[in-house]
Amino acid sequence: MHANDNTPTLVSLNDAARMTSLSRTMVNRYRAEGRFPSAIPLGDRRIAFIKSEVTGWIQARIDAVRTERAAA
Structure with a gap:
């Protein structure tokens, strides 16, 4: 993928x-x-x-844990 290519990257279920x-x-x-x-x-x-959606989902889980820890 080129630096200016905005085509989403797809990843398999695996x-x-x-x-x-x-x-x-x-x-x-x-x-x-x-x-x-x-x-x-x-x-x-x-x-x-869409790979960016999966990585966003992962980051949201990380952020939720960090927020819970900070509130405790």
Whole structure:
């Protein structure tokens, strides 16, 4: 990807699970509950996630823990 290319990077379900340290099952459960970024359908049996949304989700979890610790 070029520095001025704004095309989102897609990551697979396996990659999203690795990035978050969650199992595929938990990623799918969180998706079903609306607690994880939406998947982008790529084909009949293939989905992907926008990498920046997954990293944003991770950062939000980190921020929530830090806020809770600071309030304690």
